[in-house]
Amino acid sequence: MTRALNVHRIAPGATVQDRGRTGYRAFGVSCGGAADRLALAEGAALLGQSIDCAALELPGSGGVFEATAPLRIALTGAPMRAQMDGAPLAWSASHAVPVGARIEIGGALAGSYGYLHVGGGFQTPVRLGARSVHLAAGIGSAVQAQDVLPVAEDTGTEVGLCLPQDTRFEGGMLRMVESFQTGFFDPPTRDRFAQTIFRRDARANRMGMRLESEGAGFSTSEGLNILSESILPGDIQITGDGTPYLLLVESQTTGGYPRLGTVIPADLPRAVQTPAGGTMRFRFVSRDEAVQAQRRMQDHLAQLSKLCRPLVRDPSQMRELLSYQLISGVTAGDAPFSEE
Amino acid sequence: MDAAISKSFEPLIRPAGLDGVLVSFGDALTEPANRAALAFATEVEKAGIDGVEDCAPSLVSVFVQFDPVHLEFEALVDRLEALLRDRNWFDAAMPEGRRFIRVPTVYGTDLAPQLDEAAKAAGLSSEEAITQLAESRVRVQTIGFAPGQPYLGLLPEAWDIPRQTALTKAVPEGALVVAIRQLVLFSVSSPTGWRHVGQTALKLFRPDSDTPFFLRPGDEVQFVPATPDVLKHHADDPNGGAEIEAIR
Numbered sequence A: 001m002t003r004a005l006n007v008h009r010i011a012p013g014a015t016v017q018d019r020g021r022t023g024y025r026a027f028g029v030s031c032g033g034a035a036d037r038l039a040l041a042e043g044a045a046l047l048g049q050s051i052d053c054a055a056l057e058l059p060g061s062g063g064v065f066e067a068t069a070p071l072r073i074a075l076t077g078a079p080m081r082a083q084m085d086g087a088p089l090a091w092s093a094s095h096a097v098p099v100g101a102r103i104e105i106g107g108a109l110a111g112s113y114g115y116l117h118v119g120g121g122f123q124t125p126v127r128l129g130a131r132s133v134h135l136a137a138g139i140g141s142a143v144q145a146q147d148v149l150p151v152a153e154d155t156g157t158e159v160g161l162c163l164p165q166d167t168r169f170e171g172g173m174l175r176m177v178e179s180f181q182t183g184f185f186d187p188p189t190r191d192r193f194a195q196t197i198f199r200r201d202a203r204a205n206r207m208g209m210r211l212e213s214e215g216a217g218f219s220t221s222e223g224l225n226i227l228s229e230s231i232l233p234g235d236i237q238i239t240g241d242g243t244p245y246l247l248l249v250e251s252q253t254t255g256g257y258p259r260l261g262t263v264i265p266a267d268l269p270r271a272v273q274t275p276a277g278g279t280m281r282f283r284f285v286s287r288d289e290a291v292q293a294q295r296r297m298q299d300h301l302a303q304l305s306k307l308c309r310p311l312v313r314d315p316s317q318m319r320e321l322l323s324y325q326l327i328s329g330v331t332a333g334d335a336p337f338s339e340e
Numbered sequence B: 001m002d003a004a005i006s007k008s009f010e011p012l013i014r015p016a017g018l019d020g021v022l023v024s025f026g027d028a029l030t031e032p033a034n035r036a037a038l039a040f041a042t043e044v045e046k047a048g049i050d051g052v053e054d055c056a057p058s059l060v061s062v063f064v065q066f067d068p069v070h071l072e073f074e075a076l077v078d079r080l081e082a083l084l085r086d087r088n089w090f091d092a093a094m095p096e097g098r099r100f101i102r103v104p105t106v107y108g109t110d111l112a113p114q115l116d117e118a119a120k121a122a123g124l125s126s127e128e129a130i131t132q133l134a135e136s137r138v139r140v141q142t143i144g145f146a147p148g149q150p151y152l153g154l155l156p157e158a159w160d161i162p163r164q165t166a167l168t169k170a171v172p173e174g175a176l177v178v179a180i181r182q183l184v185l186f187s188v189s190s191p192t193g194w195r196h197v198g199q200t201a202l203k204l205f206r207p208d209s210d211t212p213f214f215l216r217p218g219d220e221v222q223f224v225p226a227t228p229d230v231l232k233h234h235a236d237d238p239n240g241g242a243e244i245e246a247i248r
Helices: A037-047 A187-195 A265-273 A287-307 A315-327 B003-007 B031-047 B073-085 B115-121 B126-135 B228-233
Strands: A004-010 A015-017 A055-059 A061-067 A071-077 A080-084 A093-097 A102-108 A113-118 A148-150 A172-177 A198-200 A208-212 A235-238 A244-247 A259-263 A279-284 B012-016 B020-024 B052-057 B061-066 B099-107 B137-143 B150-153 B168-171 B175-179 B182-185 B190-192 B195-199 B220-225 B243-246
Touching (some): A037 A093, A037 A113, A037 A287, A061 A113, A102 A113, A172 A265, A172 A287, A187 A259, A187 A279, A259 A265, A259 A279, A265 A287, B020 B073, B061 B073, B099 B126, B099 B228, B115 B126, B126 B195, B126 B220
Parallel strands (some): A172 A279, B099 B220
Antiparallel strands (some): A004 A061, A015 A055, A055 A061, A055 A113, A061 A102, A071 A093, A071 A113, A080 A102, A172 A259, A198 A208, A198 A279, A235 A244, B052 B061, B137 B150, B137 B220, B150 B182, B168 B190, B175 B182
8 A cells, every 4th residue: 555644634724844945036936834844843853854854734723634554653833632543642742653543633732833744754746846835826735635645655663752842832022133124114113013012813824924913003104115125934024004914934035015124033933833812022132142043943953853752651751741731721631642 | 328327326235134135236126226136146146155045136136045053144245245346237238038028918997906096196097007008018127926926117107106005905816016117917816015907817837837937037028908808718828828029
């Protein structure tokens, strides 16, 4: 039997994602790729494979899947309720899945984007150098119920590893640096932006999220007649009516609304994982501080496989696995892996 | 090219977020600045600077993406400044292999509902607006925003109209929109702040083709008035009934 994952049910907007495509910006194609790059790397570390392997990105909730061959899987990103043939599966962990086993992944308990990785990676078509589906560009399409997702050969064997639960799933403080259009905004507007608590709009997607706040907008008089200029993920664009949008991996490559600043790459996983209705704030940092954060992020990514530990039925381990749910106020009894 | 214009703006290097640099050849769209951006982007790519990950021209600028941990911002700026000193980029030649493309276009009607509004903003009657737009031979100044999507210009001065304050929820693929003396032809359905004045049947991006992008910087385009029936007739033609000839 071919190695594949049968999709019985799936959340709307779920897509196969890898690290996206570089080199097509000049043709108007933004990089795209997994919204939460850290989750992509965590899955690769748990399965001991290349970070170029494609995974399934699950926005808000998961679906029901069945393996057509023995597979290894890893679950990362926004923690979701997960079960295999009725038995709870630990999140942020890797598992063996026998032929015919039914994997059910429910709604996110925190955060926005969950990831289902398979040993070997998904072997969907490569277009313009990547398997990443780019919904905004019309490259590939969202996964639908009854789809069969081919899985590449898996050279690894290890399962039953876990990574410590991260805390990036509740919004919070996001660091930003000044960009080439920050000067369009007067200092009082910038200060007010940094003091404002924003709420993630429920319609957020891979292109970007509208940032809702009380009070006046953040418009600039210089805003509407400037030339369209390059956009990068993390840019905070202010439209004509003063509404801020945080632009993400699948944003357009250029745009004419001015950008107030740019969220640093190290904080983008936290930004995209802010749950619907979750709040966030922004703080300008110096370039030096931002480079330090970038270095720490690269070091962290390089260390991920060393942080993987065996998933054991040990009470002390248990507490760690459950800590996330306890912090976020979900009762421990509701935790999907409370019997692990 | 007018030497006085080309000397008036010193190329400007500024950070774009943490991992980007923007090299700008103007603060307004001029032909020399656009030529400079297209040629300099090619040069940066050729230079193969270690730590540079991507490079793309926009209208009058070049965006360079780099790894800020392995290539210091200041070191990259030094390299770019050295390249800038190599020559006068403002009189660079246009890219090779340019084409003149005439695209059947429906102006106004329910297919392009903002023609009247845009004409008013430009201080023209709707008929005058159609005539001016249809007679303009505009050039692809850059590809951006969405896959294969051109920014075209320049239009007559009357068309120096601002973007809308609020976004239009969505214009369809092939939509011709206008603002600030430029036209944009949409390659995908998208929200936009530009006004929708014409509709074409062009498929600018063909992800499964060997040549996925129809237009290239330097190509010249004229949007020839057509009826909705003509457009319907070309619905299955990815070129949307366009006539293409080489520019020699």
